[in-house]
Amino acid sequence: MMHGPCGEACPTNVCMRDGQCKNHYPKEFSDVTIHAEGAYPCYRRRNNGQSVRVHNIPLDNRWVIPYCPYLLAKFDCHINVEICSDIKLVKYLYKYIYKGHDKASYQVTTNGSDDTYDEIQAYQAARYICAPEAMWRIFAFPMSEICPPVIALPVHLPDHQPLRFGLHQPLEQVLQNPLSSKTMLTEFFYMNSHDPDAKRLKLLYKEFPENFVWNPTQRKWSLRKKQTVVGRLSTVSPFEGERYFERLLLMHVRCPTSFDSLRSIGSGIIGSFRDAAVFRGLLESDDYADNCLAEAAFYQMPCSLRKLFALLLVYGICGSPQSLWDKYYVSMSEDFSRTNTLNASEVLRRTIMTIDNFLVSMDRSLSEFSLHFPIAYNSVRNRISREYEFEQNMYVSEEDRLSVNLLNTHQKIAYKKVVSRIISGNGGAFFVDGPGGTGKTFLYRALLAFVRSRNNIALAVATSGVAASLLPGGRTAHSRFKLPFNSEDKSVGSVSKQSSLAKMIVEAELIVWDEATMANRYSIDALDKMLQDLCDCRSLFGGKVVLFGGDFRQTLPIVVRGGREAMIAASIVSSSIWSSVVKLRLHENMRAKEDPAFVSYLMRIGNGEEPILFDDNIAIPRSLYIPFVNAEESLNQLIDCVFPSLLDFRMDPYSFINRAILTPKNDCVEEINDLLINRYPGVAKEYVSFNSTIDSTQQGEYEDYLNGVSVGGLPPHLLNLKVNSPIMLLRNLNPVEGLCNGTRLICKELGDNFIGAEIAVGEFKGNHVFIPRIPLECTDKLKCPISFKRMQFPVRPCFAMTINKAQGQTLDYVGVYLRQPVFSHGQLYVALSRARNSNSVKILIHPVPGKVSEQGLTKNIVYPEIFMLAQGPFFFVCNVQENAYSFLCQFNLFPCCIVSSCV
Numbered sequence: 001m002m003h004g005p006c007g008e009a010c011p012t013n014v015c016m017r018d019g020q021c022k023n024h025y026p027k028e029f030s031d032v033t034i035h036a037e038g039a040y041p042c043y044r045r046r047n048n049g050q051s052v053r054v055h056n057i058p059l060d061n062r063w064v065i066p067y068c069p070y071l072l073a074k075f076d077c078h079i080n081v082e083i084c085s086d087i088k089l090v091k092y093l094y095k096y097i098y099k100g101h102d103k104a105s106y107q108v109t110t111n112g113s114d115d116t117y118d119e120i121q122a123y124q125a126a127r128y129i130c131a132p133e134a135m136w137r138i139f140a141f142p143m144s145e146i147c148p149p150v151i152a153l154p155v156h157l158p159d160h161q162p163l164r165f166g167l168h169q170p171l172e173q174v175l176q177n178p179l180s181s182k183t184m185l186t187e188f189f190y191m192n193s194h195d196p197d198a199k200r201l202k203l204l205y206k207e208f209p210e211n212f213v214w215n216p217t218q219r220k221w222s223l224r225k226k227q228t229v230v231g232r233l234s235t236v237s238p239f240e241g242e243r244y245f246e247r248l249l250l251m252h253v254r255c256p257t258s259f260d261s262l263r264s265i266g267s268g269i270i271g272s273f274r275d276a277a278v279f280r281g282l283l284e285s286d287d288y289a290d291n292c293l294a295e296a297a298f299y300q301m302p303c304s305l306r307k308l309f310a311l312l313l314v315y316g317i318c319g320s321p322q323s324l325w326d327k328y329y330v331s332m333s334e335d336f337s338r339t340n341t342l343n344a345s346e347v348l349r350r351t352i353m354t355i356d357n358f359l360v361s362m363d364r365s366l367s368e369f370s371l372h373f374p375i376a377y378n379s380v381r382n383r384i385s386r387e388y389e390f391e392q393n394m395y396v397s398e399e400d401r402l403s404v405n406l407l408n409t410h411q412k413i414a415y416k417k418v419v420s421r422i423i424s425g426n427g428g429a430f431f432v433d434g435p436g437g438t439g440k441t442f443l444y445r446a447l448l449a450f451v452r453s454r455n456n457i458a459l460a461v462a463t464s465g466v467a468a469s470l471l472p473g474g475r476t477a478h479s480r481f482k483l484p485f486n487s488e489d490k491s492v493g494s495v496s497k498q499s500s501l502a503k504m505i506v507e508a509e510l511i512v513w514d515e516a517t518m519a520n521r522y523s524i525d526a527l528d529k530m531l532q533d534l535c536d537c538r539s540l541f542g543g544k545v546v547l548f549g550g551d552f553r554q555t556l557p558i559v560v561r562g563g564r565e566a567m568i569a570a571s572i573v574s575s576s577i578w579s580s581v582v583k584l585r586l587h588e589n590m591r592a593k594e595d596p597a598f599v600s601y602l603m604r605i606g607n608g609e610e611p612i613l614f615d616d617n618i619a620i621p622r623s624l625y626i627p628f629v630n631a632e633e634s635l636n637q638l639i640d641c642v643f644p645s646l647l648d649f650r651m652d653p654y655s656f657i658n659r660a661i662l663t664p665k666n667d668c669v670e671e672i673n674d675l676l677i678n679r680y681p682g683v684a685k686e687y688v689s690f691n692s693t694i695d696s697t698q699q700g701e702y703e704d705y706l707n708g709v710s711v712g713g714l715p716p717h718l719l720n721l722k723v724n725s726p727i728m729l730l731r732n733l734n735p736v737e738g739l740c741n742g743t744r745l746i747c748k749e750l751g752d753n754f755i756g757a758e759i760a761v762g763e764f765k766g767n768h769v770f771i772p773r774i775p776l777e778c779t780d781k782l783k784c785p786i787s788f789k790r791m792q793f794p795v796r797p798c799f800a801m802t803i804n805k806a807q808g809q810t811l812d813y814v815g816v817y818l819r820q821p822v823f824s825h826g827q828l829y830v831a832l833s834r835a836r837n838s839n840s841v842k843i844l845i846h847p848v849p850g851k852v853s854e855q856g857l858t859k860n861i862v863y864p865e866i867f868m869l870a871q872g873p874f875f876f877v878c879n880v881q882e883n884a885y886s887f888l889c890q891f892n893l894f895p896c897c898i899v900s901s902c903v
């Protein structure tokens with residue numbers, strides 16, 4: 001079946017909406033079917049040159065609607081086919097099964113007739129049953145079957161057991177029957193207190209039917225011998241109060257022996273199920289901020305406590321900031337009051353200013369919160385001007401100041417070019433391109449030091465928080481320039497011309513943007529427009545000197561549901577500014593100098609020059625991979641290579657923090673982290689998240705589902721941590737202080753309401769921070785069909801992380817776990833290039849089932865067209881960047897020969 005023709009060839013086709021095909025035809029060519037996370041499957045559509053003519057327009061494989069010839073022939077009707085490889089797609093199966101037959105119901109009445117029409121009765125009396133269904137029913141064949149069977153478990157309050165009795169059955173008789181008061185729930189309690197198997201297994205209520213069978217006649221549970229079943233607690237709306245909180249406890253408390261035991265804490269019993277749920281951390285408490293500060297204050301770390309207070313303010317968790325301030329002021333100012341040189345009002349001023357400074361670095365200010373102090377202080381009005389002052393007086397380290405003397409030849413050339421533009425005031429945009437480790441950051445630091453040591457402003461930004469934290473005074477580009485996050489938003493950001501921020505931007509002599517290869521080109525175009533507007537100058541970037549940097553071998557901008565072409569189209573190389581950018585190249589790898597063979601191997605992987613054997617598969621050298629024996633044994637071998645002794649790790653976590661297992665997908669990350677946190681020595685502390693649907697009426701219905709949802713970027717529902725275990729931050733809490741999405745920390749204190757941790761890497765290594773639970777929203781329908789908010793600590797263990805998350809980080813030992821091969825451009829290169837040499841990397845590849853003998857083969861996905869588009873001269877030839885690849889292919893110019901001829 002073919003779609004269309006539509007688009008330019010037929011703009012009036014029914015599928016056209018706002019000049020675009022609503023079904024996204026034509027699709028992209030692809031040699032294999034790819035099912036990326038959070039994206040529609042990209043089916044195999046080979047570019048084999050074949051086409052058919054429909055309405056006189058040639059349509060090739062990109063226009064084919066997925067179909068199954070067998071099904072079409074068998075049923076002789078219209079059947080579309082989709083891979084059912086995602087849980088979300090299952091809903092379509094149910095939709096079509098339960099939709100029922102097409103039917104209509106009508107009634108003929110005379111005018112003025114007042115006959116009341118019983119719609120339900122009419123439906124029951126005249127439901128249309130098609131012939132096959134009628135036959136199916138006559139033969140009493142089962143109409144539906146769920147496998148495995150789902151056992152619905154009742155939830156009721158004490159003495160609120162539901163009772164079933166006949167119409168004429170005497171109530172007394174019902175009540176006197178001892179079986180009447182027995183329910184699955186009461187007998188679950190009974191089993192937990194009397195049955196040795198139940199005591200041993202320590203099950204949750206929902207797990208109980210998996211191990212025990214309910215006998216409805218005798219009203220008792222007995223050990224299950226066969227059949228796999230699934231238990232589900234009946235849903236309860238939060239509006240039902242205590243019954244809802246009781247259910248919450250039943251979902252999380254193991255082996256309760258009575259209703260009271262659900263509410264028992266230590267030796268006492270808490271008054272209500274709600275309070276018990278709050279006490280166990282299952283429910284957002286009204287006093288959360290108070291409890292959190294009280295617990296953290298106990299550790300007497302006033303500096304960390306002030307930052308914690310600021311975080312609670314920023315995330316709107318403080319119900320009453322003033323009362324918390326009054327209550328914890330003494331603890332927050334303890335270090336200042338201890339110095340005998342400061343009087344009381346000076347202590348107060350310092351405490352206020354340090355909190356305000358912390359808030360300012362998070363783009364907020366103390367004056368935004370309803371807090372009153374007995375002294376005056378400068379805040380919101382001067383907030384941006386304080387930033388301006390901060391930028392103008394940025395401290396430049398001696399090391400950075402002297403780094404200019406250490407630059408290698410290529411770095412020196414780049415340095416001189418940029419500096420000469422700064423001095424001449426002519427402006428210009430540069431792009432420094434170099435593989436990882438060639439000293440791009442080293443160059444940025446030298447340039448930033450040059451400008452700042454003359455007391456001028458140089459703004460350092462990066463696409464990701466981790467990269468920003470590696471630059472002195474670095475911020476994420478979006479937060480520094482208030483750029484729109486949404487690529488649909490074509491506005492130029494929200495910096496008003498009169499603001500101090502605008503003044504700071506206009507005065508900046510240099511803007512450095514690292515990891516620009518990961519940025520969406522709309523952000524870069526937005527910066528160009530904004531600078532032109534603020535500087536009243538139509539030249540590129542308003543005539544400012546802007547230095548971009550990055551590595552096109554690494555991953556490209558993420559485009560939700562977008563494939564290869566969409567990623568290329570979102571890259572800086574597809575931006576209108578690209579042809580005017582001066583390209584600077586660094587070649588000498590300064591990081592892996594001692595292993596040149598590994599460096600050239602990495603380059604071959606990154607450039608896509610490693611020979612492809614078949615289906616994008618390359619052979620990994622024998623010394624780099626662990627031979628696959630079976631899933632468990634081989635994974636253990638990989639773990640042993642990366643973390644040879646977890647006990648040593650616990651003793652000296654800093655010595656091991658730069659070791660990690662990298663893998664393409666989130667599900668593997670969670671699996672390995674769970675495995676390793678269990679093996680890690682020490683007692684685990686479990687933090688349970690509270691998930692609430694944005695639409696509160698959906699809470700009861702979806703709560704269990706949301707507890708099971710694992711979304712990339714959100715912490716897990718059940719977060720298990722141990723003291724000294726490594727964790728990764730999942731939010732940009734404060735990039736200026738090194739707290740970015742991706743920062744690695746070491747757990748130090750595990751309170752009930754906070755986590756105390758030390759930053760483990762980078763400029764801020766050793767800094768201590770208290771992290772509170774914060775609300776983390778997921779409204780992206782592609783990640784989860786139900787919009788919800790998860791109240792949890794924004795961290796996860798980081799023994800393992802996704803390859804994309806590792807970008808920008810340098811590791812001492814890298815384990816690459818490829819249960820599934822990489823799925824996007826540059827991932828294999830990013831994973832391997834985190835290591836300094838070949839001795840500090842090991843790869844485990846799961847072979848294709850049935851082909852265990854084919855060891856050490858894996859995919860290396862490289863989009864060579866990005867390298868071509870990144871080369872300047874070709875832009876003059878092809879003009880329309882997005883079509884450059886196909887344009888060049890028409891002339892039989894293929895990637896390798898183009899790159900080499902261009903170089």
Ligand SMILES: Nc1ncnc2c1ncn2[C@@H]1O[C@H](COP(=O)(O)OP(=O)(O)OP(=O)(O)O)[C@@H](O)[C@H]1O
Pocket residue numbers: 406407408411434435436437438439440441442443551590591808
């Ligand atoms: N000219 C130099 N002299 C001495 N050391 C250098 C020089 N250039 C870079 N280095 C060192 O080499 C290492 C890698 O440099 P850097 O982090 O700047 O590379 P990069 O290109 O930014 O890498 P990535 O793309 O992975 O972030 C660093 O330890 C840096 O200090």
